Amino acid sequence: MSELDTLYRELILDHSKHPQHFGLAEAEGAHATSHQKNPVCGDEITLRARVDTDGETIRDVTWEGSGCSISQASASMLSELVEGQTRTEAATLIEGFREALRSRGQIELDEDVYGDAAALTGVSKFSARVKCAMLAWVALEDALARA
Amino acid sequence: MSELDTLYRELILDHSKHPQHFGLAEAEGAHATSHQKNPVCGDEITLRARVDTDGETIRDVTWEGSGCSISQASASMLSELVEGQTRTEAATLIEGFREALRSRGQIELDEDVYGDAAALTGVSKFSARVKCAMLAWVALEDALARA
């Protein structure tokens, strides 16, 4: 596999072409929304989610945005991943994801834990693209903080 | 003669210790005054002169100021030199002086023309001191322009 192919795994291109949870749900009272932007390349993501009445479980993650395949695929993968998880679980996932992406190729994302999003492991070797992959995750973090 | 002695000729130290034409004359209508300053070291010179009723002859050159021995000696020498000269002669002298001082040691000042001020020839090799030596001459040029 070429260096480039470790970045653009098939799965990433798939998600970017067929984004999951795409299209923002109507905002209701229980929803929290976050808009994030990468000023360098203009990538934008708006992500919305709500926390169940139990105060813990994440539901109805939807998003909208435009940008490179990495940022779009990452949003799609993240939405699938955290649907139904608890706040605490999501926080741990986000932290682990951030750490792996900043590790410059040192830390691998575990497929059992991260599902499709584990395919984003390769991004960590492309430091200029880490922000692209992080965009949706930062949006979720921000949205949960307000939910 | 050491390098330093070519700068600080005996004549220069004499003039700086016994400045000629020092002490500003009372300003009358016919007098023009110029104040010049070297912002780097704080040297200041105020020079005053009048042009005779013939519209040409320079009279009553006096000055006041504080600064290094070069700037003080130069003012003293200049005052002696131009007393009684015509505007045109003074302009030529000033131009020649400026050229010599900027010549980085290439042009010598002629003693027959510049009198004691010819001793300032050595300044041209010390580019940081050219401004000191020029200060009074610029003041005269400025004063004459307004006289």
Add this chain to the structure above:
Amino acid sequence: MLDVARIRADFPILGETVNGRPLVYLDSAATSQKPRQVLQAEYDFLTHANAAVHRGAHTLAAEATDLFEDARATVAGFVGAPAEQLVWTSGATMGLNLLGYAIGNATAGRGGADSASLALRPGDEIVTTAIEHHANLIPWQELAARTGATLRHVPARADGTLDLDAAGDLIGPRTRVVAFTHVSNVLGIVNPVAELVALAAEVGAITVMDACQSAPHLPLDLAALGVDFAVFSGHKMLGPYGVGGLYGRAERLEALPPFLTGGSMITTVTLDSAEYLPPPQRFEAGTQPVGPAIGLAAAVRYLDEVGLDRIHAHEQALAARMRAGLIEIPGIRLLGDADAERVGLWAFDVDGVHAHDAGQFLDDRGIAVRVGHHCAAPLHRQYGITASVRASVALYNTADEVDELVDAVRGIRAYFGVES
């Protein structure tokens, strides 16, 4: 013809490999590479003559001052100006902010008697264009916000050329400043300076020209162009980071109040007030970028020795070759593909592939291009996109490199699975 092989030998970085491929550096519009001669000039200065300039009487200080002022004369001469009309800045952004703030200071009543001529009143207009780099846009937005002046924009036609008819309507008696770029860093088109200067002159407005993308690529004679002010950046013209120039017409510079204040720009200072030196020192507060200025002088000497006419011809030929290759590729749209004089850069959009992905694909082949909005977000919005790919050449680029780019671009859409 340029002896490009010989030129390349002066640029050590061009021998680097990227991802196992020889570096093809097509990002000179962002920052140029620097020849050995520039690095050497700065090194020689710092190891033989370095000292504080304009401030000391000791031999080293005098030597440093002479070298620094010689550098000013050299760089000024390169852009067609006398030495005393060139102000050192840290770069073009700084030069444009200097103008914005100094005009703001004039408006606030600072400066000498002739500064009043620069003061803005509410209702006065500042005119810029729709194709500007943010550096020639936001400082004017801020000046307008601080003074109550109104900001207006000369629109661009679909092909990227400025709409001069609209400019004629926009520039009127209320116009006080007309700020425009000589060459856009996205479109590469050389703008009609003479026409804009004439429109401004009719109404007595100040002209400000951004020469960032022209200074390294065209013979530049600012005095002949007749602009009031112009700015450029050293790092885009083979020079070091941290230095740039602001040119001003003598009477305009003279009227301008200070911007940055501090040491070396004053005559008399008391605890409560200060008097200021004439230009250019009035605008050079504090320690100047002495090493970078000496490096920049070496850079323009290098450019001069090669010859700006020949550089321009070489770069135009490369740009033409690039265009010929790119327009053949399905799904590629060139921005600013007008029939106009231009410098050696093309920005383009790849249908169905985000610029960031396209750039990554090229990088994998060792080709360094810029992706994003290139600090010209409004212009990209006009083209309906948020980002583009930009390939820009300099005197050290070759036809082979252009061909490699074209070849690689041909593969982008297939790699990302976009049908053509």
Add this chain to the structure above:
Amino acid sequence: MLDVARIRADFPILGETVNGRPLVYLDSAATSQKPRQVLQAEYDFLTHANAAVHRGAHTLAAEATDLFEDARATVAGFVGAPAEQLVWTSGATMGLNLLGYAIGNATAGRGGADSASLALRPGDEIVTTAIEHHANLIPWQELAARTGATLRHVPARADGTLDLDAAGDLIGPRTRVVAFTHVSNVLGIVNPVAELVALAAEVGAITVMDACQSAPHLPLDLAALGVDFAVFSGHKMLGPYGVGGLYGRAERLEALPPFLTGGSMITTVTLDSAEYLPPPQRFEAGTQPVGPAIGLAAAVRYLDEVGLDRIHAHEQALAARMRAGLIEIPGIRLLGDADAERVGLWAFDVDGVHAHDAGQFLDDRGIAVRVGHHCAAPLHRQYGITASVRASVALYNTADEVDELVDAVRGIRAYFGVES
């Protein structure tokens, strides 16, 4: 003890001769010399990894960005700050102007909601001191003039120490800014930062510290000192020209509106308005001095390796030796000869000989000192003089050099025929 001989070998310029005599460089307070390691770091960057930072996706750009941000972390760590609290500037003068203008912008209603906390009202007071460098004086004069605030000055006692009693009286409920130097570039005395910070804290005033003359000579922990803002210049601390730092406490930086505007400091830009990034990027418009920043990181690594404690001890020993020699010479008056902690510099007056002449005499012996008012004209006026001679040491100076200075000074008055 420092191995000064080994250190000197890293500074090629120290091997120069001046007027046939080995150079004795005693002007480091004006600008320091730069070790090989700094020049090499910049050279390596420019020949291997140079590219536009924060803007490109290509490999070189990513590498350059990493090196640039590593440099920020290194320099920030050196002054006791987290990376994101260090803003690159072109130097200390620029940093102080940034603060003056940004507070002015807050006063003009620019910036976010929390910027209002920085706005000045007529009647508000800015307090500085009588011993400041013009760079920490004139920007405040200008800010006061633009906003209607009043500028006041903490006086200095005859021995050069700040009059803290007077400071206690001056700093009151109307005080909004207290700006002072850590170490005066004329007196060399380390000022009582803790006391000034406490006085300012009592009334909620912003503190601004000029660390130009301390950063290269003392272990510096800005967070521990508790100042809100501090500035320093690279070229005075073994680093390149064209770069400096502005430190800010997180919440103060966050509240500060932008100063320079342009590329790389924005999120969204339309033709009519812009939104700004958080600090430090908010204050870094346009291309930053990337090469100089990387050079400065190498400089502080060099200082750190030698050890600031040891450097301080070495320089204090040299200063003590210099004082012991100079006070024995008839007609020599030391400025700021207080019993206080100090760095390695002495300014002095030679009775009957102008500083310029004294400096020339020393230069003839290869000794480079600074003469003039050292950009502190009001302080010289307080001492009844317009200029003084200043000898300043750095880590690379030796006891022999100090002795040579003292020896030469002994000859000044005789040469100029002034009886003692």
